[in-house]
Amino acid sequence: DQQVKQNSPSLSVQEGRISILNCDYTNSMFDYFLWYKKYPAEGPTFLISISSIKDKNEDGRFTVFLNKSAKHLSLHIVPSQPGDSAVYFCAASHSGAGSYQLTFGKGTKLSVIP
Amino acid sequence: NAGVTQTPKFQVLKTGQSMTLQCAQDMNHEYMSWYRQDPGMGLRLIHYSVGAGITDQGEVPNGYNVSRSTTEDFPLRLLSAAPSQTSVYFCASSYGPVRSYEQYFGPGTRLTVT
Numbered sequence: 001d002q003q004v005k006q007n008s009p010s011l012s013v014q015e016g017r018i019s020i021l022n023c024d025y026t027n028s029m030f031d032y033f034l035w036y037k038k039y040p041a042e043g044p045t046f047l048i049s050i051s052s053i054k055d056k057n058e059d060g061r062f063t064v065f066l067n068k069s070a071k072h073l074s075l076h077i078v079p080s081q082p083g084d085s086a087v088y089f090c091a092a093s094h095s096g097a098g099s100y101q102l103t104f105g106k107g108t109k110l111s112v113i114p
Numbered sequence: 115n116a117g118v119t120q121t122p123k124f125q126v127l128k129t130g131q132s133m134t135l136q137c138a139q140d141m142n143h144e145y146m147s148w149y150r151q152d153p154g155m156g157l158r159l160i161h162y163s164v165g166a167g168i169t170d171q172g173e174v175p176n177g178y179n180v181s182r183s184t185t186e187d188f189p190l191r192l193l194s195a196a197p198s199q200t201s202v203y204f205c206a207s208s209y210g211p212v213r214s215y216e217q218y219f220g221p222g223t224r225l226t227v228t
Contacts, residue, residue, distance in 0.1 A: 004156070034212075036219075043118070043204050043219030044157070089156055093212060101172060102212050104156030 003027045004092050006105035014113050019077040021108050023090030026071065030092040034102070035064060035075050038087045047088070048075070080112045116140050118220035120205050126226045127195040135190040135223050137205030145208045146188040147172070147217070148180065150201040157204060163188055195227045 005024045013019045023033075031052040036044035050057040050064045050073070057064050063076045077084055090105040121136045139146065144165050149157040149172075159172030163182040177199060179191040188207075192199060203223045208215040 009154075041221070043206070043221050045219065046216040091156075101159050101162065102157075102217075103173075104158070106154060106156045 001026070002106075003030075004090055004103050004105040006088075006090055006108050008108050009106070010109040010111070012111045012113060013080045015082060016079045019075075019080045019084065019110055019112070021075040021077075021088050021090075021110065023073045023075075023105055024071060025073075025092050027092070027094070027103075028071070029094040029096065030103075031095055032093045033064070033066060033073050034091045034093075035062075036089045036091060036104075038089065038107070044089060077110075080110075082112050082114050085110055085112045118205055118207055118218050120203075120220035120223050122223060123221070124224050126228065127192070128228055129195060129197060131195050133192050133195070135192075135203055135205075135225075137188045137190065137220060138186050139188075139205075139207040139218070140186065141207065141209075141218065142185060143207035143209055143218070144185070145210060145212065145215075145217075146182065147206045147212075148178070148188070148190045149204045149206065150174065150199075151204065151222075152201050160190065160203075192225075197227045199225065200227045201225060 034049040035047040037047045038044040048062050066073045087107045087109045089107045091102040118139045147162040148160040151157045158174050161180040163169045205220040206217045208217045
């Protein structure tokens, strides 16, 4: 049973436009969410996170929105740049015994076209 | 700072062989973890450690052993390699629980078991 779902395996966006990556979760115990970015042949790098007590967190060009009632979060990248082309993973954890464990989605490959 | 380093980068094993994947970090992080990533899948937690001498199982621990004798090192041992263990393995570290602190990932070890 997949608890964190990224239903779009890939996304193509023109440079300068907005990229929106989506993530759904099923476990209502999750209360902390993260986005990681991964380039080929490299390890993932942390991008941005959000706690369930918030519905929005912004860091430069990156904004994460959380809709708890829908169990949905999204990552917005504005404006998109060619260097943003990578695989983006959504991850979640909960504050119980698994606070050091992350559950990852399968990832969405973003291609930003110059 | 070298960050999180992993050796080897690539490895081919025959079924039944054993080997150790090395992971080291120079950031004085307490938390270290091992993940595997299979094609089309997110990262899945194998084992983790919350400090020297303390380890615990993650989501997919079978067939792997870990130990943490120092803060810096967290090796992953494959006891008797199986084709199902063909994967890319990532080591990660953080100052504290991943819900509160950024995880830093190594570049990965690509393992093929024939």
